[in-house]
Amino acid sequence: MIENSVICAISTPQGNxxxxxxxxxxxEALALCNKxxxxxxxxxxxTDQLANTIHFGTIxxxxxxxDEVVVSLFKGPHSYTGEDVVEISCHGSEYIQQxxxxxxxxxGARIAKPxxxxxxxxxxxxxxxxxxxxxxxxxxxxxxxSHKVAVQQMRGGFSSExxxxxxxxxxxxxxxxxxxxFSEEDVEFADRKQLNDLLNNIQxxxxxxxxxxxxxxxxKNGVPVAIVGHTNVxxxxxxxxxxxEEKAIVSDIAxxxxxxxxxxxxxxxVAFRFIDTAGIRETTDVIESIGVERTYDRIAKxxxxxxxxxxxxxxxxxxxxxxxxxxxxxxGNKKLIVVLNxxxxxxxxxxxxxxxxxxxxxxxxxxxTGENIDRLVNELLSFVNLSALNQNEVIVTxxxxxxxxxxxxxxxQRAIDGLNSGITGDFLAQDIRxxxxxxxxxxxxxxxxxxxxxxxxxxxxxx
Amino acid sequence: MIENSVICAISTPQGNxxxxxxxxxxxEALALCNKxxxxxxxxxxxTDQLANTIHFGTIxxxxxxxDEVVVSLFKGPHSYTGEDVVEISCHGSEYIQQxxxxxxxxxGARIAKPxxxxxxxxxxxxxxxxxxxxxxxxxxxxxxxSHKVAVQQMRGGFSSExxxxxxxxxxxxxxxxxxxxFSEEDVEFADRKQLNDLLNNIQxxxxxxxxxxxxxxxxKNGVPVAIVGHTNVxxxxxxxxxxxEEKAIVSDIAxxxxxxxxxxxxxxxVAFRFIDTAGIRETTDVIESIGVERTYDRIAKxxxxxxxxxxxxxxxxxxxxxxxxxxxxxxGNKKLIVVLNxxxxxxxxxxxxxxxxxxxxxxxxxxxTGENIDRLVNELLSFVNLSALNQNEVIVTxxxxxxxxxxxxxxxQRAIDGLNSGITGDFLAQDIRxxxxxxxxxxxxxxxxxxxxxxxxxxxxxx
Numbered sequence: 001m002i003e004n005s006v007i008c009a010i011s012t013p014q015g016n017x018x019x020x021x022x023x024x025x026x027x028e029a030l031a032l033c034n035k036x037x038x039x040x041x042x043x044x045x046x047t048d049q050l051a052n053t054i055h056f057g058t059i060x061x062x063x064x065x066x067d068e069v070v071v072s073l074f075k076g077p078h079s080y081t082g083e084d085v086v087e088i089s090c091h092g093s094e095y096i097q098q099x100x101x102x103x104x105x106x107x108g109a110r111i112a113k114p115x116x117x118x119x120x121x122x123x124x125x126x127x128x129x130x131x132x133x134x135x136x137x138x139x140x141x142x143x144x145x146s147h148k149v150a151v152q153q154m155r156g157g158f159s160s161e162x163x164x165x166x167x168x169x170x171x172x173x174x175x176x177x178x179x180x181x182f183s184e185e186d187v188e189f190a191d192r193k194q195l196n197d198l199l200n201n202i203q204x205x206x207x208x209x210x211x212x213x214x215x216x217x218x219x220k221n222g223v224p225v226a227i228v229g230h231t232n233v234x235x236x237x238x239x240x241x242x243x244x245e246e247k248a249i250v251s252d253i254a255x256x257x258x259x260x261x262x263x264x265x266x267x268x269x270v271a272f273r274f275i276d277t278a279g280i281r282e283t284t285d286v287i288e289s290i291g292v293e294r295t296y297d298r299i300a301k302x303x304x305x306x307x308x309x310x311x312x313x314x315x316x317x318x319x320x321x322x323x324x325x326x327x328x329x330x331x332g333n334k335k336l337i338v339v340l341n342x343x344x345x346x347x348x349x350x351x352x353x354x355x356x357x358x359x360x361x362x363x364x365x366x367x368x369t370g371e372n373i374d375r376l377v378n379e380l381l382s383f384v385n386l387s388a389l390n391q392n393e394v395i396v397t398x399x400x401x402x403x404x405x406x407x408x409x410x411x412x413q414r415a416i417d418g419l420n421s422g423i424t425g426d427f428l429a430q431d432i433r434x435x436x437x438x439x440x441x442x443x444x445x446x447x448x449x450x451x452x453x454x455x456x457x458x459x460x461x462x463x
Numbered sequence: 464m465i466e467n468s469v470i471c472a473i474s475t476p477q478g479n480x481x482x483x484x485x486x487x488x489x490x491e492a493l494a495l496c497n498k499x500x501x502x503x504x505x506x507x508x509x510t511d512q513l514a515n516t517i518h519f520g521t522i523x524x525x526x527x528x529x530d531e532v533v534v535s536l537f538k539g540p541h542s543y544t545g546e547d548v549v550e551i552s553c554h555g556s557e558y559i560q561q562x563x564x565x566x567x568x569x570x571g572a573r574i575a576k577p578x579x580x581x582x583x584x585x586x587x588x589x590x591x592x593x594x595x596x597x598x599x600x601x602x603x604x605x606x607x608x609s610h611k612v613a614v615q616q617m618r619g620g621f622s623s624e625x626x627x628x629x630x631x632x633x634x635x636x637x638x639x640x641x642x643x644x645f646s647e648e649d650v651e652f653a654d655r656k657q658l659n660d661l662l663n664n665i666q667x668x669x670x671x672x673x674x675x676x677x678x679x680x681x682x683k684n685g686v687p688v689a690i691v692g693h694t695n696v697x698x699x700x701x702x703x704x705x706x707x708e709e710k711a712i713v714s715d716i717a718x719x720x721x722x723x724x725x726x727x728x729x730x731x732x733v734a735f736r737f738i739d740t741a742g743i744r745e746t747t748d749v750i751e752s753i754g755v756e757r758t759y760d761r762i763a764k765x766x767x768x769x770x771x772x773x774x775x776x777x778x779x780x781x782x783x784x785x786x787x788x789x790x791x792x793x794x795g796n797k798k799l800i801v802v803l804n805x806x807x808x809x810x811x812x813x814x815x816x817x818x819x820x821x822x823x824x825x826x827x828x829x830x831x832t833g834e835n836i837d838r839l840v841n842e843l844l845s846f847v848n849l850s851a852l853n854q855n856e857v858i859v860t861x862x863x864x865x866x867x868x869x870x871x872x873x874x875x876q877r878a879i880d881g882l883n884s885g886i887t888g889d890f891l892a893q894d895i896r897x898x899x900x901x902x903x904x905x906x907x908x909x910x911x912x913x914x915x916x917x918x919x920x921x922x923x924x925x926x
Contacts, residue, residue: 012483013555016602017476018580018926019484021552052517054535065614067601072517072535089484089550092476092923093602095610117481138530139479139556147558151528460555463481 006032007112007120008104010097011462017092022100023462024086024109025117030073033086035107036060037071051075059088061103067096081117082124115459119452122444128159129444129455133398136459137220144269145219145386149395158401161209161394162443165202166436172198173432176425192419199416206409209396216397218303218384222264222271225380226298228325229308234341238308238367239263239274242377267377270384275302296328304335304383311340311364315350322355335383338362339376344369400455401442408438469495470575470583471567473560474925480555485563486925487549487572488580493536496549498570499523500534514538522551524566530559544580545587578922582915585907591622592907592918596861599922600683607732608682608849612858621864624672624857625906628665629899635661636895639888655882662879669872672859679860681766681847685727685734688843689761691788692771697804701771701830702726702737705840730840733847738765759791767798767846774803774827778813785818798846801825802839807832863918864905871901 006026012019024033034046039057049055053073059066067090074085090096105111113119115136122132134153141147152158172195227235242265263274275298299305307325309318322338329336337360340350344366352362361379365372388395396402415431440446469489475482487496497509502520512518516536522529530553537548553559568574578599585595597616604610615621635658690698705728726737738761762768770788772781785801792799800823803813807829815825824842828835851858859865878894903909 009481011481011555012475013478013480015476015478016923018472018474018486018602018923020475021482021484023481054515054517054537064611065618067614068617070535072533074517087552091598091601092474092926093604093610095605096601099610135554138554138559139481141556142558147556147562148527151530154531155528460479460481463555 004028006104006109007116008101008109009112009117009462010101011087012092014094015092016094019089020092020097022088022090022097022104023112023117024088024104025079025081025083025112025120026109027076027083028108029084029086030075032104032107032109033071033088036066036103037069037088046071046073049073051078059090059100059103061099066099066103067091069100077124077126080126081120082126083120112461113456114461115456115463118459118463119456122452127154128156129447130158130162130398130401130442131156132444133400133455134158135463137397139460139463143219143266143271145389146271146397148269148389149216149219149397152392152394153397157392158394158396159443161205162439165205166439168198168202169432169436169439173429173436176429176432179425180429196416196419199412199419203409203412203416206405206412209394210402210405210409212388212393212395213397213402215385215388216395217399218270219389219395220397222273223304223380223384224273224275224302225304225306226275226295226302227306227308228295228299230310233308233310234367235276235308238339238341238365238373239265241367241370241373242267267381270381270386272380274306299325299328299334302334304337304380305329306337306339308339308341311342312346318350319352319355322352326355333359336360337376337379340364341367343371404438404441408435411435411438467491469567469572470579471564471572472575472580472925473564474550474580475555477557479557482552483555483560485551485553485560485567486575486580487551487567488542488544488546488575488583489572490539490546491571492547492549493538495567495570495572496534496551499529499566500532500551509534509536512536514541522553522563522566524562529562529566530554532563540587540589543589544583545589546583575924576919577924578919578926581922581926582919585915590617591619592910593621593625593861593864593905594619595907596863596918597621598926600860602923602926606682606729606734608852609734609860611732611852612679612682612860615855615857616860620855621857621859622906624668625902628668629902631661631665632895632899632902636892636899639892639895642888643892659879659882662875662882666872666875666879669868669875672857673865673868673872675851675856675858676860676865678848678851679858679865680862681733682852682858683860685736686767686843686847687736687738687765688767688769689738689758689765690769690771691758691762693773696771696773697830698739698771701802701804701828701836702728704830704833704836705730731844733844733849735843737769762788762791762797765797767800767843768792770799770801772801772803774805775809781813782815782818785815789818796822799823800839800842803827804830806834867901867904871898874898874901 004027006024006029008022008024010020011023012021026032030047036059037046037055037057038060039046039055046055046057051073052075055071055073057069057071059069069091070089072087072089074080074087076083076085079085088100090100101111115132118127118132118135121127122129127135131154134150137150138147138154141150175195227238229235262276265272265274305325307322309321318340326336336356338352338356340363343364350362356362363372363375363379365376367373396405411431411434415428415435418428418431437446441451467490469487469492471485471487473483474486475484489495493510499522500509500518500520501523502509502518509518509520514536515538518534518536520532520534522532532554533552535550535552537543537550539546539548542548551563553563564574578595581590581595581598584590585592590598594617597613600613601610601617604613638658690701692698725739728735728737768788770785772784781803789799799819801815801819803826806827813825819825826835826838826842828839830836859868874894874897878891878898881891881894900909904914
């Protein structure tokens with residue numbers, strides 16, 4: 001249900017700038033703006049102007065001029081929200097922005113909730129839910145790959161993939177229903193072999209989407225790399241070196257716990273989150289063991305563990321460190337990169353291949369001179385399989401979508417198993433409908449106020 | 464001289480937001496944007512579209528979609544700069560903003576210098592120089608009165624006042640020149656009494672403008688109020704009390720020296736800059752005397768000195784403090800407000816009227832209970848004569864204008880004196896031309912690259 005009120009918000013970033021944009025949406029948006037906007041020609045009215053036109057004029061509070069502005073008119077349904085939309089481009093003083101906003105409120109508009117413009121766009125059928133979610137992803141995107149995936153999703157790439165699955169399933173259901181209509185006659189319109197192929201085909205597609213979430217998650221949140229090593233082993237020198245080689249942008253992630261030092265470096269469009277950890281060694285000291293536990297905790301959450309070892313150390317010491325870390329990593333998907341640093345000072349040979357798994361690697365670098373830093377960077381990048389992205393395949397980046405796909409997959413598998421064990425058409429249809437239901441949650445055919453509230457509350461104001 | 468290049472800049476405030484606006488200006492702006500903008504209908508081109516229209520489409524780098532955007536078209540001379548202007552409203556991710564900006568640069572645009580759009584507007588005759596300066600003032604305006612004066616100036620209020628003066632002087636000169644043409648015949652077309660009246664009339668107007676700068680300066684920079692008093696006399700309680708009573712906005716001024724604590728409180732649209740100073744007392748200690756010297760320095764720069772005294776102190780102590788401050792203030796225009804605080808604790812009678820000047824005042828308050836705070840606020844406000852502003856008179860707020868008016872006034876006085884002592888028409892004409900020259904500097908009829916450079920370098924990027 002869309003309520004009828006005119007909503008307004010400052011849509012440009014907070015602060016002073018050359019210009020700022022205030023946005024109004026609602027069926028009465030034009031009439032409301034008309035109350036406070038004067039065209040240079042006093043005989044003309046804003047409400048008489050054509051859609052998709054721009055008008056210079058003044059915003060006035062009674063006779064007091066607030067600002068000279070440019071007003072852009074959009075008329076529903078051909079607007080972002082699907083309703084009439086007015087955008088006021090004013091001088092970028094925060095004082096003026098606030099004055100104009102207050103004036104609109106005084107004249108009957110209300111402040112928009114976060115994401116409310118986009119929510120109205122969804123409710124008015126201008127975009128589906130996964131596209132709406134992509135709008136927020138796009139605004140948050142700060143690397144080439146996160147940007148690319150968000151653009152693709154916003155433009156309906158993911159939606160059409162889901163629509164494709166739904167169409168096939170609907171086709172399947174219609175065949176089943178035809179059978180049910182003629183159920184007394186015990187006919188089978190749909191060849192069971194063909195049906196089985198079709199369902200398996202769809203299940204494969206869903207599995208592929210589910211699998212893409214590994215990459216999607218990395219794209220959206222970055223690759224967590226735990227750097228393990230003693231204090232003076234050269235961690236910050238290494239990060240600075242990578243930074244310089246890649247001419248990358250480094251930034252702090254907001255919201256990380258205070259005791260974790262995290263540097264985000266964009267390498268070829270992928271964000272790597274380097275998490276500094278305390279040194280690892282066996283200890284009986286209570287306080288120190290807390291530090292070590294945290295280190296293990298960070299290792300557990302990392303995708304790549306970068307063990308940085310001082311090449312001037314003794315060989316036994318090195319092997320002990322590698323063993324300790326390897327023990328903690330276990331046999332999962334984590335990649336261990338053992339990096340012998342300071343090879344400008346010592347040329348150590350270390351035969352530890354027997355300690356490592358297939359995906360692990362050992363290499364020698366000098367953070368100080370830059371030797372082999374390019375190889376290390378390539379090792380980091382090789383963890384991220386960007387080929388799917390480069391082939392413009394659909395990639396799931398959203399945990400909500402992933403969950404819905406998982407549920408869809410379970411229901412579909414029940415259908416497949418049922419088909420194979422010969423359950424009746426109406427039971428089969430029920431499983432397929434459940435699959436359709438979960439797929440519909442992704443694009444928003446099926447939704448609740450609570451789901452919508454959760455999605456849009458994370459949007460910024462004015463979008 | 465306007466160069467021909469297309470300039471571009473992000474015109475909205477820095478940071479992530481719902482949307483951001485990137486602005487292009489130049490005769491080739493449309494053609495340049497057309498290279499990277501695709502309309503939904505591939506057969507249509509941006510360059511074929513009408514002025515003052517809005518177009519939805521995509522920004523593309525070859526085949527890579529950077530963003531879905533809305534493009535606003537303005538065609539010179541009916542645009543802000545007087546040239547063709549394109550505004551791209553994109554999703555407000557900083558990453559996207561930078562990508563689009565880089566794309567325009569790759570295609571031949573260059574980053575605009577601060578204020579370059581407005582400078583082009585001036586050079587193309589869209590506004591005079593004082594109007595251009597008002598644009599920056601408007602963006603910087605953070606109070607009702609500074610906003611009002613900037614709007615008035617931007618809309619040409621000041622310009623038309625100057626134009627009025629110039630017209631009268633030009634009229635005067637044409638009469639003089641007529642005389643010079645007939646100089647052999649020794650006629651006087653212009654009655655000397657009338658000419659004298661005219662010049663004095665203009666001089667009066669210039670003097671009135673010069674005088675308005677007292678108010679103008681206060682409007683633009685706020686009223687500096689030095690608060691003098693011992694540490695525990697209740698300074699911060701008083702400021703908070705004023706703040707609460709006035710429901711005002713408090714903020715720190717950027718760029719003040721680190722050791723000065725300055726609170727800006729907007730009272731009825733006027734900014735008061737409260738400058739906290741160290742306690743005043745006679746001292747022989749070297750370090751302390753530096754503190755005291757600084758206090759005097761701040762008193763010297765303040766318009767109002769607010770001496771805050773603890774009403775529970777001894778009478779001799781109070782009188783000594785008042786004497787010390789009064790000595791340092793001297794007999795200028797400064798207003799001294801002696802405030803006896805903490806009258807909730809002590810009811811002191813203090814007869815010091817003989818120590819005070821006419822404009823000074825003594826009052827008793829309680830910052831804690833709020834007693835008489837309204838009276839104190841009225842005393843502060845009474846220092847600012849807003850009647851000129853309320854009568855919509857022109858107010859000079861710009862030091863550059865003030866200087867030019869002063870020079871114009873000197874030249875004009877020379878003309879008046881010359882007229883009275885009967886100098887010849889050609890000398891008279893020379894003085895009038897000099898007056899015109901200085902008035903022309905204000906509106907920019909007369910200007911140099913250096914002057915323009917100084918004015919526009921303080922603008923924000925994208926304006």
